[in-house]
Amino acid sequence: MTSVVTKKTSYNWRVVDIVVAALIAVAGGVIFWAWSQGANVISAPINALYPPLTGLYAGGWMIPAVLGMLIIRKPGAALFCETVAATGELFMGSQYGVAVLTSGLLQGLGAELVFALVLYKKFSVPALYRKFNLPVALLAGAGAGLFCGLNDSFTPWGWNIAYAAPDKLVYIICTTISGALIAGGLSWLATRGLARTGVLGSFASRKAATEPVFS
Amino acid sequence: MTSIQAVRPAAVTARGWGWRHAGRARPAVNALDLDIRPGERVLLLGPSGAGKSTLLHALAGVLGDSSAGEPGESGDTGDSDETGSLLIDGAPPRDRRGRAGLVQQDPETQVVLSRVGDDVAFGAENLSVPPAEIWARVHESLDDVGLGALSQDHPTSALSGGQKQRLALAGILAMRPGLLLLDEPTANLDPAGVLEVRDAVGRCLEKTGATLVVVEHRVAVWKDLVDRIVVLQPGSATEPAVLIDGTPDAVLDQARDMLMAAGVWVPGHVPATRARTTARRGGAAAHGAGRGAGPSAAGGVLLAAEQLAVSRAQPRRAGLRDGFRRIAPQPVQAGITTGVRAGEALTITGPNGAGKSTFALTLAGLLRPVAGTVSASDALSAGVGSDPYQWKAQQLIARIGTVFQEPEHQFVTGRVIDELMFGPRHLGYGEDRVEELLERLRLTDLVDANPYTLSGGEKRRLSVATVLAAHPQVLVLDEPTFGQDANTWAELASFLSELLDAGTAIVSVTHDQEFTAALGGTELSLGAPGRAGRGSREHGGGHHDLRGRELPGAAPS
Amino acid sequence: MRDALALRGNRSVLTRANPLAKFTAVVLITFVLALSIDWVSASVALAFELLLFPLAGLTLVLLWQRGWPLILAAALGGWSTAILAPDTGSILVDTGIWSISEGSLQLGLGFALRGLAIALPAVLLMSCTDPTDLADALAQKAKLPHRFVLGTLAAMRLVGLMAEEWQTIGMARRARGVGSRGNPYQRIRATLGQSFGLLVQAIRRASRLAVTMEARGFGGAERTWARPSTFSGLDAWVLLGGLGIAAAAVGAALGAGTWNMVFLAQQ
Numbered sequence A: 001m002t003s004v005v006t007k008k009t010s011y012n013w014r015v016v017d018i019v020v021a022a023l024i025a026v027a028g029g030v031i032f033w034a035w036s037q038g039a040n041v042i043s044a045p046i047n048a049l050y051p052p053l054t055g056l057y058a059g060g061w062m063i064p065a066v067l068g069m070l071i072i073r074k075p076g077a078a079l080f081c082e083t084v085a086a087t088g089e090l091f092m093g094s095q096y097g098v099a100v101l102t103s104g105l106l107q108g109l110g111a112e113l114v115f116a117l118v119l120y121k122k123f124s125v126p127a128l129y130r131k132f133n134l135p136v137a138l139l140a141g142a143g144a145g146l147f148c149g150l151n152d153s154f155t156p157w158g159w160n161i162a163y164a165a166p167d168k169l170v171y172i173i174c175t176t177i178s179g180a181l182i183a184g185g186l187s188w189l190a191t192r193g194l195a196r197t198g199v200l201g202s203f204a205s206r207k208a209a210t211e212p213v214f215s
Numbered sequence B: 001m002t003s004i005q006a007v008r009p010a011a012v013t014a015r016g017w018g019w020r021h022a023g024r025a026r027p028a029v030n031a032l033d034l035d036i037r038p039g040e041r042v043l044l045l046g047p048s049g050a051g052k053s054t055l056l057h058a059l060a061g062v063l064g065d066s067s068a069g070e071p072g073e074s075g076d077t078g079d080s081d082e083t084g085s086l087l088i089d090g091a092p093p094r095d096r097r098g099r100a101g102l103v104q105q106d107p108e109t110q111v112v113l114s115r116v117g118d119d120v121a122f123g124a125e126n127l128s129v130p131p132a133e134i135w136a137r138v139h140e141s142l143d144d145v146g147l148g149a150l151s152q153d154h155p156t157s158a159l160s161g162g163q164k165q166r167l168a169l170a171g172i173l174a175m176r177p178g179l180l181l182l183d184e185p186t187a188n189l190d191p192a193g194v195l196e197v198r199d200a201v202g203r204c205l206e207k208t209g210a211t212l213v214v215v216e217h218r219v220a221v222w223k224d225l226v227d228r229i230v231v232l233q234p235g236s237a238t239e240p241a242v243l244i245d246g247t248p249d250a251v252l253d254q255a256r257d258m259l260m261a262a263g264v265w266v267p268g269h270v271p272a273t274r275a276r277t278t279a280r281r282g283g284a285a286a287h288g289a290g291r292g293a294g295p296s297a298a299g300g301v302l303l304a305a306e307q308l309a310v311s312r313a314q315p316r317r318a319g320l321r322d323g324f325r326r327i328a329p330q331p332v333q334a335g336i337t338t339g340v341r342a343g344e345a346l347t348i349t350g351p352n353g354a355g356k357s358t359f360a361l362t363l364a365g366l367l368r369p370v371a372g373t374v375s376a377s378d379a380l381s382a383g384v385g386s387d388p389y390q391w392k393a394q395q396l397i398a399r400i401g402t403v404f405q406e407p408e409h410q411f412v413t414g415r416v417i418d419e420l421m422f423g424p425r426h427l428g429y430g431e432d433r434v435e436e437l438l439e440r441l442r443l444t445d446l447v448d449a450n451p452y453t454l455s456g457g458e459k460r461r462l463s464v465a466t467v468l469a470a471h472p473q474v475l476v477l478d479e480p481t482f483g484q485d486a487n488t489w490a491e492l493a494s495f496l497s498e499l500l501d502a503g504t505a506i507v508s509v510t511h512d513q514e515f516t517a518a519l520g521g522t523e524l525s526l527g528a529p530g531r532a533g534r535g536s537r538e539h540g541g542g543h544h545d546l547r548g549r550e551l552p553g554a555a556p557s
Numbered sequence C: 001m002r003d004a005l006a007l008r009g010n011r012s013v014l015t016r017a018n019p020l021a022k023f024t025a026v027v028l029i030t031f032v033l034a035l036s037i038d039w040v041s042a043s044v045a046l047a048f049e050l051l052l053f054p055l056a057g058l059t060l061v062l063l064w065q066r067g068w069p070l071i072l073a074a075a076l077g078g079w080s081t082a083i084l085a086p087d088t089g090s091i092l093v094d095t096g097i098w099s100i101s102e103g104s105l106q107l108g109l110g111f112a113l114r115g116l117a118i119a120l121p122a123v124l125l126m127s128c129t130d131p132t133d134l135a136d137a138l139a140q141k142a143k144l145p146h147r148f149v150l151g152t153l154a155a156m157r158l159v160g161l162m163a164e165e166w167q168t169i170g171m172a173r174r175a176r177g178v179g180s181r182g183n184p185y186q187r188i189r190a191t192l193g194q195s196f197g198l199l200v201q202a203i204r205r206a207s208r209l210a211v212t213m214e215a216r217g218f219g220g221a222e223r224t225w226a227r228p229s230t231f232s233g234l235d236a237w238v239l240l241g242g243l244g245i246a247a248a249a250v251g252a253a254l255g256a257g258t259w260n261m262v263f264l265a266q267q
């Protein structure tokens, strides 16, 4: 009488997925908060020079979205992590007030869409959320960065709402690049590092360290 | 209170049940046949790594969750697999949510919420108990485990280790489980705490009549509470899992030798350890240092503490008004003067929260003293200055090796063998000892395993081995023997006695009185925090039975 | 960090209001202020908010400790707006890359004040809201999925413990021969290594906590709540207060003729 544990492809969140995702997110919120404080210091000289360049620094805010998805690999992970991270920042005292929640939500959405749609051309649902390699991570980071730039430039509560149009464009390009490199690249590296230590043993990402980089 | 209705005790049936963890060649449990009747109280024994925790997790329905239901191509050899059947009241544990309540070994991860009342209520809420009844249960459970005096809003972060362990028990009791699963519920507790938790469990069973399965290496504590002893043996492909099964008296009478061979701690028997060969210099060492004979004094004092005050907290800076003065933190212990000589052991004892670990970390050059000094002799420092806190990390590990209370903190690589090689490689010597350590600490089969997946006892042994591999002259060990079966315990004690003979100095923090006796040397007993009560005592060494001895610091004054 | 995440001994009036009511009031104020960049609506809201601080149990000293980075940030936001907004009126400074005009200066000033007026109510909200109460309200009243809400709450407690863990991991790594001293390069490397160690420990702990939660029956579709989240008369007042501040800010700006919906004008 042998019953092998059934292995089904499941998009359902287990308790461990939720707790670990939330942890990455809340820890991310604290990092955010520190990042925001750092942003003030670093951005002072950049602000004096040409403020849209501060967008190059924005990627740090989007790490939880990409990192969360690369580790958990469940639909909604990017959205959930980034939103919770924004809530965490709110708890620490955010300079953006409750508007930080919409930034979080939108940035998470940016990354989430990339993960969901990157293979959408196949139009078969199981193909969603199947790739977590370097290009996808970079793209997801860029997606988050793009949405971050759009939020800051065009929503009423956006930080750059009063900029002239060309400056907004420069800013959005900066956040997109920063999102790709900092949020996408660093998260991808971190996931591989974490997989190597064995703490991801209970997640689909446990073999991330040996997965091919590009395919 | 009388509102507890007796719960319906649960029955357990295992038929050829086996479990192999992901990535392991051998099953953790193999061909387990076991029937536990409702209301029975079972003490589960077996050597470290025999699969006791694995069985308890399976009964609690939390095993295998890790690999079930993940996306991606499955079927690779790395996945776990289960054979046979394991049933609670005739159904798989997963379908019996709330029937079994599990208290795990590590108190820290058992706290879920930040207020005591909420934390106890959590389980009952999940089982959809009506709110009015939940609070009645919360009060009752807290009373039962002896935490009734705490307010419901008491922050859970401000509890001692023993209190957390009892809180976890209360949280389980509020669920009214028919099956109580306790995995080494008294590890890390001081002797008084062990009895408290045991008695709390006894009272609850009396009241509810629930079935009990408790895992513990030491029989003496639970002997009178249980009515059956089951001994597991490490999983192999052929042998059945249960080695011995019977009532405590019968098992202890008839199978005593088998128990001892299986590494069980039988009451009244301390496993033989290697005797010291070099002559002991007697007790003058620590006392001599205590009277201010500096580390440079002859006689081989390697490391000395002088009027030491310790705390985990770092000094704060005062505000502008006070001119940014440095404000020293409130020490948990102050005025400690002691020392340790080459070839001698110093044992630190005391109740939970006394500051033993804090003292050990300070002595090992990892924490900055709040007041007083730690100084290394010239023989130990070999030209890098006498304050270990100022040494570079590499200089430190070649001289003073520290084993932390929580083994996982110290793991820095992803494989057991890399973990062991890590220190020696950094220092460029000493790989020779690795083989021997693997062998003697029974880690040979696990060289490729990930340190985080080891059993509780295996993790402990690995963290001790990693430090020994670097050949330090002084060893600082925080609870080196907890969770060890008697055989491994004896091997570890013998190994340390060899090191002592070779001139290593050993400082150990422990609640384990047999271990203290086996190493001999001086005992430094720290009182409850903030109290001055402290004393040193000398052991003749050898195999004294130290049970029942009052620790000077623990006595209420 | 731990202190920032927990309320200690705050017994003020607003701690007793339902978190959802407080949150709605703050969202209302934030949204209305976001519509316009002008110094009148921002100043009016800011004045009211400062009056409310004692109700949330905040003192001026505490406010300053938590608030100064916000002021710095608001000032920077105002500056960048002043130099990058399209110019109107006479030019005051022109560097080639950017310029400040009368119009953009006024916009920058309004922006800085508005930034503060948006950030402060959030600080106020969080300093009088216990995370556990917020989670209760979100799951019971806002009907967010309880597994996610409670999982997040439990993770939040772990993050509070991470500050302590940081020190322990530093010591543990030193005891393994991985140092945190030396030249700046070595220090940065060591800090990165230690941060990574912290992340590893945190994930490890979270995984084990998840097992604990499941062992306590967590994860089912249904559950009851020992501590019901309720609305009271106080919450009506909180909502009215939020509405009042928002209305006063808009009214004053419209009356003074400074109401300026920048985000519409720019598209």
Ligand SMILES: Nc1ncnc2c1ncn2[C@@H]1O[C@H](COP(=O)(O)OP(=O)(O)OP(=O)(O)O)[C@@H](O)[C@H]1O
Residues within 6 Å of the ligand: B021, B022, B023, B024, B028, B046, B047, B048, B049, B050, B051, B052, B053, B054, B055, B453, B454, B455, B456, B457, B458, B483
């Ligand atoms: N998550 C895991 N992944 C892989 N192997 C595991 C895992 N957990 C336990 N093991 C292995 O399974 C075996 C049994 O482990 P288990 O924790 O059940 O032992 P135990 O009897 O409780 O020992 P101890 O007394 O040391 O706690 C051990 O060899 C251990 O290394």
Ligand SMILES: Nc1ncnc2c1ncn2[C@@H]1O[C@H](COP(=O)(O)OP(=O)(O)OP(=O)(O)O)[C@@H](O)[C@H]1O
Residues within 6 Å of the ligand: B161, B188, B190, B312, B313, B332, B350, B351, B352, B353, B354, B355, B356, B357, B358, B359, B405, B529, C164, C165, C168
């Ligand atoms: N990481 C920490 N940060 C701050 N305080 C701590 C930390 N760990 C322990 N403490 C506090 O310091 C005191 C001494 O703790 P320590 O760990 O040294 O006690 P101990 O004697 O080793 O206890 P145990 O027998 O439970 O291990 C305790 O009151 C505890 O609450």
Ligand SMILES: [Mg+2]
Residues within 6 Å of the ligand: B052, B053, B054, B183, B455, B456, B457
């Ligand atoms: Mg175990």
Ligand SMILES: [Mg+2]
Residues within 6 Å of the ligand: B356, B357, B358, B405, B478
């Ligand atoms: Mg300790």
